Amino acid sequence: GTGKELVAHTIHEHSRRKGGPFVPVNCGAIPEELLESEFFGHERGAFTGAQTRSVGLLEYASRGTFFLDELNQLPLRLQGKLLRVVQERKIRRVGGTEEIGIDVRIIAASSMSLEEAVRRGQFRADLYHRLNVARIHLPPLRERPEDIPLLVKTFLERFGRGLEHQPQEVSPEVMEVLVNYSWPGNVRELQNVIKRALTWARQPVVQLEDLPEEIVAQAGNAPRAGGDGFFALRERQVAAFEQEYLKAVLERWAGDVTAAAAQARLPRGTLYRLLKKYQLNPADFRRG
Template identity: 50%
Template sequence: MNSRRLNILLVEDDEDDYVLVRYLLSEIEAWKFDLEWVATYDAALEAFQRNRHDVCLIDYRLGAHNGLELLRQMGESGSRMPMIFLTGQGGHEIDVEAMKAGAANYLVKGQLDSPLLERSIRYAIEHAQTLEVLRKALKFRLEFEGVVGKSRAMERVMELVEKVADTDSSVVIEGETGTGKELIARCLHRNSPRRHQPFLPINCGALPEHLLESELFGHERGSFTGAYARKIGLLESAQGGTVLLDEISTLSPNLQVKLLRVLQERQVRRVGGQETIDIDIRVISATNENLEESVAGGAFRKDLYYRLNVITITLPPLRERVEDIPLLAEHFLEGLNRERQRHIERISKEAMDILQGYAWPGNVRELQNVIERAFSLTDSGTITPSDLPAHLVRKGLAVLPIDTRRPFKEAKRVYIEPFEREYLTKLLLECRGNVSRSAQRAGLDRSSFQRLMKKYSIRSEDYRDA
C-alpha cells in the first residue's frame, strides 16, 4: 500500500463530513491518496462502473436512498471493491446489516481519527486482496470441484473439509497468511446445514479490546460512553449460522473467559445487559500461530482451546505443494489474458523452474503478484526468467534442486541463464547503460556482450537513467 497512491471513493451527502474525512486522510503519513467525492446514489453507481478505486467509504444517509441499498446493489453486481460503512452514531442494528451486505467494517463518524481510519482502510484492502487471490486460486464451489491444485496436501485438506462440513463440530483452521483460511471456512459453511443462514467473519486482531467486545457480544444503550442505542453483537446476529473468529490467538485473557462462557452455556449477554440470549451457532476459528504452543506458554486458555479445537484443519504453505505452482501460475496467466485482452501463451520451462524453486513466504498472493508483474513486463508471448523479479531469480536459483531427469546441458542451462541475465542487468545498472564500459568490466569484447544482451532482450537505454 505504501508504494503507490490510493484511489479512495467517498459516498457522502454532507460536505462538512467530506471535509472531515479529507482532513483525516491528509494526516496519515504512511501513504498518499486521491479522494473522489460523490454525494448521491446515482453518482456513486457511475463511479463504481469506472472501477478505478481501491476502497470506498459509504455513508448511511444518501437523500432518498441509503448506504445499505448501495452496498446490496454493489454486492448483486458482483463488485469486489472493499467498502467501509459510515454511520452518524454507533449502536444501530444497521451496522450489522451493513456487515451482512458486504461491508468490510463500519466506522462511527463521531469517533473517527486518522489512526483508526488508516487501520480500517488498510485492513479492508488487504482483506479484499487476500480473498480475491484465494478465490481465483482455489475456485471453491459447493461440490468441492474446481480446486486449482492436485497435490496430495490439498487433497487431504479437501477430504477433511468434506467429512466435517456436515457436522456442527468446532473447527480450528491453521495456516500461514495467504493460505486460504477464510475461504476454507466459507467452504465449510456453504456445505453445511447452516448454508442458508449468516456467515459472519471477524478479525479479532483488527480491533481494540473494548470495540471487539462490543462487536462480539453487543451492548445495551448507555452501557458505556458513546453507547447511544442497543447494539446486537455478531454472535447473536449469526443465529443459526456460522461465525469465523480470525486471528483467534490475539484474544485478550478477559475476552477468552467471556467467549468460553458463551461456548459452554450457548448463551450470550450483551455488555451492560442482564438478559441472556440463547444462541445456536457454529464457531470456526482461524490462526496463523500454533495455538498449542500459545497454550503451553500461558497466552491462551487450555479450556478454551479444547472447546474450539474439536477438529483441526492445517493448510499447507505454497512451498510444501510445489507441484501446484504450475497450475496456479497458468491459472493466473489465463485470467490476466482474459482481463487485459492479451495473448501471453505460456511460461517458459526455465521460468517455471525458478517459480518452483522459490520458497514463497507470501504464499498464493505473492505468486499472483509475480505473475502479474511478469505479464506486464514481457514483450513476447512467453514469460521467461528475464521477466521475473531479480530477488526471486536469485533465491529461486539458490534453492533450485538439481533435476537429474534432464540431460546435462538442459539442467545446466536452468542455472546458467538466470545467472547470466542477472549479471548483465546488474553490471549495466552500475555502468548506467554504458555497453563498452560494461563489456570491459566483464572481460568480454563489445560484440560478445551485445550478443548476450540480445539473448535476454536487455536494452542498454533502460539503464541509462537508472
C-alpha cells in the same frame, strides 16, 4: 501468511453453510477495549458513544462461519466469554439482558502453539480443548509446493475479474519459477506476485516478463530435484551465451572495459558485475 484464512474460507465454501456469511476477524488487529463490542454487539446507551443498537460479528455470522485468526492474542477475559458462546450457543449484547441464540461454526487459527500458551497460563485450557476438535497443520508454502498451482489458479480467478484482458493461466515457464521460489512471505507474497503479474500482463497467458525480476532470479538459484526442466536448461544456455559473449568482446578490445561496455551497450557497472560472476579478468585479454 501461510494461507490460514484461505483454507478457512475454502472449508466454508464447501460446506452446508456456504449460503451464510463468512466473517473473518484478526484478534490482534482490534483494540482490546473494542473487542467485546465487536464480537457481541451492544445496546443503545451501553457506553459513551453508543447511540444505536449494534449487531456483533458473532450474531452477524449466524448460519455461517466465524473465523478467528491469531486466537492466541485474544485477551483472557474474552476467552471466558467465547467459551460460553461455544458451550451455550448464545450471546448477550454489551449493555443488554436478552440471551440471543446463534447458529455458527467457529474456525480458529494461531501462528503460535496454543498448547504452549496454555502451559504458560496465557490461554484457557478449557477453551482450547473445546475448540481443538479437528486440527489442520499448515506448514510454510515452501514446504508444500504442490499447493502452488491450485493457489495460482485461485488467485488468477479472484483478482482477474473486471480486467479488460484477463489472463486465464500462466505459462509453464512461469509455473516452474513459482514452484521453485522459496516464498519467504508465504501465501501472501504469492498473492501479491499474481496481482502484479495481472497488472502487467498484456496476453491471455502470464509470461516470465510479467513476474518481478527478483522472483525469477531467486527461483533460478534455488536447488531443484531435477535439472532438465525448461527453466534450468534456459538458465544454463543463457549463462553459456553470456560467458562466451563477454570473452569475445574482451578479446576484440584487448581487455578495454570501456570499449567493451560501449559495444555491448551495457553500463560499465553491469559489465563489471558480469565479469565477476564468470570470473573473467580483463587483464588476461590485454596484448603485449
